[in-house]
Amino acid sequence: MFKEIRPSFKLVGLLLFVYLLVGVIIFYLVMDQISGKRTNRLLDAFYFCIVTMTSVGYGDLFPNSDATKLLACAFVFVGMAIIALFISRAADYLVEKQEMFFFKALHMNMKGAEAKMLRAMEANRIKYKFYTAALLLMVTVVIGTLFLWKVEKLSLVDSFYCVCATITTLGYGDKSFSTETGRVFAIFWIIMSTVIMAQFILYLAELYTERRQKMLAKWVLTRRITTMDLEAADLDGNRQVGAAEFVLYKLKELGKISQEEISCFLEEFDKLDVDQSGTLSAHDLTLAQPAQ
Numbered sequence: 001m002f003k004e005i006r007p008s009f010k011l012v013g014l015l016l017f018v019y020l021l022v023g024v025i026i027f028y029l030v031m032d033q034i035s036g037k038r039t040n041r042l043l044d045a046f047y048f049c050i051v052t053m054t055s056v057g058y059g060d061l062f063p064n065s066d067a068t069k070l071l072a073c074a075f076v077f078v079g080m081a082i083i084a085l086f087i088s089r090a091a092d093y094l095v096e097k098q099e100m101f102f103f104k105a106l107h108m109n110m111k112g113a114e115a116k117m118l119r120a121m122e123a124n125r126i127k128y129k130f131y132t133a134a135l136l137l138m139v140t141v142v143i144g145t146l147f148l149w150k151v152e153k154l155s156l157v158d159s160f161y162c163v164c165a166t167i168t169t170l171g172y173g174d175k176s177f178s179t180e181t182g183r184v185f186a187i188f189w190i191i192m193s194t195v196i197m198a199q200f201i202l203y204l205a206e207l208y209t210e211r212r213q214k215m216l217a218k219w220v221l222t223r224r225i226t227t228m229d230l231e232a233a234d235l236d237g238n239r240q241v242g243a244a245e246f247v248l249y250k251l252k253e254l255g256k257i258s259q260e261e262i263s264c265f266l267e268e269f270d271k272l273d274v275d276q277s278g279t280l281s282a283h284d285l286t287l288a289q290p291a292q
Contacts, residue, residue, distance in 0.1 A: 013087045019082050023049040023075055028150070032067045036061035039180045047183040053079030054194045056166055059173030083194075126210050130203040137200045140193045141167070147189070148175075152182050166190060167197040213254075220253045 027034065028045040037060045038044055048061045063069045086136055141163050148159035154175060162175035177186040233241045233249035242248075251257045272280055274287040 012082070015082055015085070019079065020046070020049055023053070023079075026071060026075075027068075030065075030068050031061065032072065034061055035064040037176075037178050037179075037229055039183060043180060043183055044266060047177070049075070050187050052076050052189050054190055055080060055169045056171040056190060056194070057169075057173070058171050058176035060176045060178065080196075083191075086245040095278070126206050127204060130207045133200040133203050136196050137167075137193075139167055140189070140196055144161075144189055144193060146172075147182075147185055148177075151185070152177060152179060163193075167193040169194060217254055220250060235266070 024042070027048050028042055031041050031045055034048065044061060050056075051058055051061070052072060055076065064074045114127045141160075144163040144166070145156070145159045147161055148154045149156055152159070154162065156225075158175050164170070165172050165175070177183050229249065231239050233245050235245050235248065248257065248262060252259065252262070269280070272284055272288045273286050279282075
């Protein structure tokens with residue numbers, strides 16, 4: 001169901017392509033009403049779309065009329081929604097493609113072949129996604145810094161400063177891509193770097209959450225059970241706790257399930273248990289079918 005709700009990577013890519021195409025055409029036509037450092041009219045329109053959509057906004061190109069200001073406002077709101085979808089889908093695709101290669105590089109000597117490797121990878125999935133995103137981010141920063149240093153002729157410090165201002169979408173604007181070659185590079189590099197940066201932050205948050213959950217699970221599994229726990233775990237009130245009740249209570253402590261959800265499940269069970277035997281059978285389901 002959720003796969004059907006979430007747009008596919010191809011659909012998001014198509015939306016982004018159409019959005020950029022329309023944006024480039026519009027801003028190409030009104031480029032005379034945009035001030036700043038100019039290179040090639042078509043290239044500048046494309047570059048302006050990218051820095052606006054990603055909310056980098058260097059300020060090296062900016063609208064100078066009421067019409068273009070309103071266009072830019074509309075463009076940035078729509079663009080941020082589309083780029084959020086694109087970041088989610090593209091970063092997942094990019095990181096998952098690199099994840100296996102990264103894992104294999106760390107465990108080249110692991111014995112037990114592919115099956116064992118996949119099990120270990122699944123157990124540490126968030127951690128390896130974080131490592132992969134961190135590695136890709138580092139590579140992107142290095143490439144951007146070297147490009148600005150060699151092509152845009154900025155100092156190494158200014159190049160690194162411009163890269164950091166870009167990938168965090170801070171975009172002060174005192175340093176930016178000013179040459180034709182630089183803006184061609186920026187069109188692709190800005191999208192890629194902001195996508196990777198966003199995913200790096202996401203995986204960092206997920207890794208922190210996962211570690212907290214593991215600490216909570218360890219505490220729940222190792223702490224001593226008291227009579228108060230048994231009373232809380234006794235769902236049917238018979239002063240005895242079965243295996244199923246005990247597991248449900250532990251899941252509640254871990255935050256995996258709530259009392260409200262358990263109550264809903266029990267209500268559904270009672271509806272299906274037509275003969276009130278306390279168990280479900282094919283006969284119960286047959287009898288309960290018309291009621292559904």
